Amino acid sequence: MAEKRTNNNIGIFSFFAGAGFLDLGFEKTGHFKTVYVNEFHQPFNDIYRYARERMGIEKPGYGHHVEDVCNLLKKKKLAELKKEVEETRQSHQLVGFIGGPPCPDFSVAGKNRGKEGENGRLSGTYAELICKAKPDFFLFENVKGLYKTAKHREFFEHLKKKFRRAGYALTEQLINALEFGTPQDRERIILIGFHKSVFTKLGIKAGKGVLEGFDWDGNKSGKMAEITALPWPGKTPYTENGEVLLPENIREELTVEYWFRRNHVNEHPNGNMFFRPKAALTRFQTVEEGDDKKKCYKRLHRWRYSPTAAYGNNEVHIHPYLPRRISVAEALAVQSLPAEFELPLSVTLTDAFKCIGNGVPFLAAKGIAMNIYDFITRNN
Numbered sequence: 001m002a003e004k005r006t007n008n009n010i011g012i013f014s015f016f017a018g019a020g021f022l023d024l025g026f027e028k029t030g031h032f033k034t035v036y037v038n039e040f041h042q043p044f045n046d047i048y049r050y051a052r053e054r055m056g057i058e059k060p061g062y063g064h065h066v067e068d069v070c071n072l073l074k075k076k077k078l079a080e081l082k083k084e085v086e087e088t089r090q091s092h093q094l095v096g097f098i099g100g101p102p103c104p105d106f107s108v109a110g111k112n113r114g115k116e117g118e119n120g121r122l123s124g125t126y127a128e129l130i131c132k133a134k135p136d137f138f139l140f141e142n143v144k145g146l147y148k149t150a151k152h153r154e155f156f157e158h159l160k161k162k163f164r165r166a167g168y169a170l171t172e173q174l175i176n177a178l179e180f181g182t183p184q185d186r187e188r189i190i191l192i193g194f195h196k197s198v199f200t201k202l203g204i205k206a207g208k209g210v211l212e213g214f215d216w217d218g219n220k221s222g223k224m225a226e227i228t229a230l231p232w233p234g235k236t237p238y239t240e241n242g243e244v245l246l247p248e249n250i251r252e253e254l255t256v257e258y259w260f261r262r263n264h265v266n267e268h269p270n271g272n273m274f275f276r277p278k279a280a281l282t283r284f285q286t287v288e289e290g291d292d293k294k295k296c297y298k299r300l301h302r303w304r305y306s307p308t309a310a311y312g313n314n315e316v317h318i319h320p321y322l323p324r325r326i327s328v329a330e331a332l333a334v335q336s337l338p339a340e341f342e343l344p345l346s347v348t349l350t351d352a353f354k355c356i357g358n359g360v361p362f363l364a365a366k367g368i369a370m371n372i373y374d375f376i377t378r379n380n
Helices: 021-027 042-055 069-073 075-091 120-133 150-165 196-202 224-228 256-262 278-286 328-334 349-358 362-379
Strands: 010-015 032-038 094-099 137-143 168-176 187-195
Touching: 010 021, 010 075, 021 032, 021 094, 021 362, 032 075, 042 349, 069 075, 069 120, 075 094, 075 120, 094 120, 120 137, 120 150, 137 362, 150 168, 150 187, 168 196, 187 196, 187 362, 256 328, 328 349
Parallel strands: 010 032, 010 094, 094 137
Antiparallel strands: 137 187, 168 187
């Protein structure tokens, strides 16, 4: 069904939506509205629906599409998608596609199979979908391995050439969620493109397919060099429920403990959801607070930001001052989600932690969305 007319609102088609952290960041700016959602894994889509229902967010006008994104390239479905894009143009200022294809095939810590991997091919599928449906702009998110690793960078450059041939001018940056206020050291490559059909309307300048004038720093709360130069604490001997005073001259709002308190994680509906492996109790009691450099069993420091929230590949994040793994509520806090974001209690712990670890940190998503909106309004 067609969306009702919404002045100065930008329609978003979301792909590989997961639990919807990226979508929520766009929506919470007040300038974007999600009208179409695609996600392959039913449990993730169940989380998406449940969380938004609890938050009172309107359902997408074109609904939820729980299916392989490759199906959307089939003739009948592609024609339907194009029709929905055009209808959204009539009721919204602009139309954008946003999404982060599954990325283990480009991650050094993951499968590292590149474009030939099952998930790696989805990046090419998403690119093809953009080039055929031609939204006014798009956002493509992926792990830093696609950008920094030589064997994958070639594929990334190939995707960019494809976008340029389809009429898009591009801008990219390797961002860190810390710069946007998320208590997590998480790098991701973000590629943004605007189609030539809106260049005149928005006053966009594009030299040789490069988008000029896009301000990546406009909605950051700090720069990485400044953040990492602060006197963050090192390791602290672990004591169950022990007290550690807040160090001076750090940014408290970037710490794990600040977000645990802000989100009231102990009272959160998902606060008691965590893995309870009996065999690991000894390790939970012996790892020092802040000892997070190992591949597995990383104990967070309450007065420091978390390493990347990647709850797969045998990576375990331990609570700073309790002998257990972190809870679902605490993982949501590390991803800077609002306290009112909840997962259904029926979800499995595996699905819960996987969808959280896969998601774009909420504040990073919101900051990037505001950068896009500022670019549109400044030029329009």
